[in-house]
Amino acid sequence: METILFFIIQIILIPLISPFFIGLTRKVKARMQNRTGASPFQPYKDLWKLFHKDEVISVDASWIFKAAPYIIFSTTIIIGASIPLITTLTTNSYMGDFLVIVYLIALGTFFLALAGLDTGGAFGGFASSREMVVSALTEGGLILSLLILALISHSTNLTTITSTISSLSYLNFAPVILAFLSFIISILAENNRYPFDNPATHLELTMIHEAMILEYSGKKLALMEWASANKYLIFIALGVNLFIPWGIATSLNWVTTLTALVIFLTKVSVFCILIATLESSIAKLRFFKLPSLLFTSLVFCIIALGLII
């Protein structure tokens, strides 16, 4: 009975709490800009509102446009259920391979970009092109940074990686730190944060993600927003659980799980505040400067790999 409950927690945790962390990041950024900002729970209200609204669909849209939100949202749910969150025991070992996770993320991006192209607007098309540039160039750094962990822990399974890294001696941590730096760049790139994209604007010169979903409204917009919140939390959860894995529950009972949950939420909150601080302190880079940053993330990985092989 308990096990089933823990499995349900594992599956619904990401979609349940992800809007909060988007709200928290926005709140911290607002405070940094001397604004009061909306409550961290505002994204929930936005989703509720959007789910009750009617929607407008372009005459040019095909079934790709209509199906994409469901596919993208489902991939984030599957990934959320497959990665280690608060325990190392409930995750599904059939899906825990990091390449499966990386390519499932790519599946979502693929449909997101197609949906951006589908309505035939100039905004969506260019945003899709930019999104594919960023995601294609991120893939190298992302896979290599996870490979470093896989080679240290002799497994490509994320849950095994978590348990191995948590028992790693501090002396061997240099490559993990380098991999983490590279992974942070991937988090910013994959989630369209500064310096890659400005998540708060609808200005055509800067936007990537917002322009792709420009034509969406009502429930489909809600799903898209929710999916991108899930993706944000998935990346942060991977960051905190793979690279700073202390505090994750290794046995299944209420006390350890609840403690682990509290530690997990704290870690993710701190991480969100850090990202918000980082976003507030740097400017958005010009689009053609981004590849250098992404190659930097690749170079970090290659140095780290040089240390462990």
Place this chain on the structure above:
Amino acid sequence: METIFNISNSFYIIITIFIIGAIGSLILRNQDKSANIWGNTLALIGSIFGLMFAAAILISGTTPVFNIPSTFPLLSMSFNIDYLSAFFMLIICLIAILCSIYAFDYSKHFYKKYSLGTLGFFYNIFIASMILVVTAHNALFFLIVWEIMSLASYFLVIFERQKSENIEAGSIYFTMTHIGTAFIILSFLLMYSVAGSFDFEVIKNGLINAPELIKNLIFITALIGFGTKAGIIPFHIWLPKAHPAAPSHVSGLMSGVMIKTGIYMLVRIGLILLPNPPLWWGVLILVLGSVSSVLGVLYALAEHDIKKLLAYHSIENIGIILLGLGGAFIFTSAHLYVFAALGLVAALYHTLNHATFKALLFLGAGSVISETHTRNMEEYGGLIKYMPQTAFLFLIGSMAISALPPFNGFFSEWLTFQTLFSAINQFNVFTKYILIFSIASLAFTGGLAAACFVKAFGATFLARPRSEEVKHAKESSLSLLIGMTGLAALTVILGFLAGPISGILKNIANNILNIQNLEPVLSTQTSSVNIQNNFAYVSMPVVLLLIILATAISTGFIFLFTRNNKVKVGRTWDCGSNLTPRMEITATGFSRSFITIFKGILRPQQEVEVEYHDEKSKYFPKTNAITLELRDIYMPYLYNPFQSIVIKFAHIVKKIQVGHVNAYILYIFVTLISILFILAI
């Protein structure tokens, strides 16, 4: 003894079916319809029997050896159908079945324009010669069927001979394939010089004690020769020209199957005939694979001719196959045969997968081209509304080639990744960095391929029509759809049955590497694959089922929750102006950022032509034209210098050709005397 007799007879029957198909269509060449039906029906029957034959060999485990006696001393038409041959024969026949079904209706648009009899003739000869190439067991006989295959495909490339660019493409193909054949002949002659026979079995035994230098020379010449056929960069220049020129079902066969015969011979020569390859062979293959995969996909991104784009993706996928194969080579050199088997399974699985989805994409492109009469993607757009089924099937192909789960392309790329991962801890520092380079290339290739197919699918099928032709497009006819649906189903099935199929491939790999009793590194169950005791673990059926389940559940929930919401149809946001098809992004525009980022590699060129109303002051431009293209670096820096060396050498040799009979008699006399001297010593 009797079973072998039966096997050889059924093999001859299969080849005969193709020959009857070829000659029959030639006889019927004056009636387009009957020639078309005859040629494709016989090709279909032959391929079905061929598929059953190859599958029977793989299941039963017999590897028949048989030959047709001939009167020539060195040439014997001998066959040895081992697991490797049977596997490639299976791929050839599998793809040929579906391409032939597709061809029934597809070839109709050639009626009255070109001779269907010739098409049927060369098509049947082409398939039969590919089967013979992968089963021949004698180097001379191999060269003959290899040449027949090259010539048949050459005539298929120039089939639409009224277009001058097809003739040009054919000439480049003809030249390149013969440069390749020259190196192959050199390679076989080197083998003959050591082993004293053209029979592969004798060569294999003879090469065991061959000097290192000879082995290396054999490998290098074979790599250049068969690499030209496979389309490895920098020997690829014929591929993006020749594949688009052929009729689409032939392009599917050429890209999906014919270039793999190069891979087949690399496996046979590098892992079967030449035992214990040195480390640097594998390293060289890894480097070539990385370069081919990344450059192939980058060139594809810059392309807006849909069939050229697909042809460049063949180069990319050959690169991925080579990464798996290179892994197999370096492991073999370190005597880690169980790991080598993993690399070989990855390479063979990707060979099979690439054949299915590349044929599917070429057939899809063929349907689009036959409706719109252009290969230029800029003139497509919005086809999903006119050809919904073709669009759906093309989408499946696009996802499979971009290595997205749950399709087959993902699984073979996963295996390739695992091969490279497991190599990284077992070699010296230099090899390790080569492996890191290969892993990074493979990772980038996946991302770039996804970008390229977002572009290809988006520019072709999504948004609004960009030309009038699109608005007249109709859904493909039945035989086209059956052919494509078959291939699309295969991409799903080959992904879903990853466990059992890699089990079969593991047997083939063990057979090639001659290991049977070692603890395998790759263990397969019906639903999952496990590498090195849980180093990596994946279950493709679970991935597929979870994607379907999660999408179904979330769609159901949201439908229940929001079923009272209304949906209005409106116009795309147009900033207050009228949105025209010219405002949507084009294929060129989509990939422009990639070209700018990789301009050091791709060398984009931009020519602006402005015509003014008044030539003197140049204030009022009348027309503005811009030409964007990539500068070709292979012709000026590699092929042209080579060509000028050849021509210079020819000029030197010309000097002895004085044109007097007396001089030639002197040459003969001098030669005779020297030979006598040499023999006397």
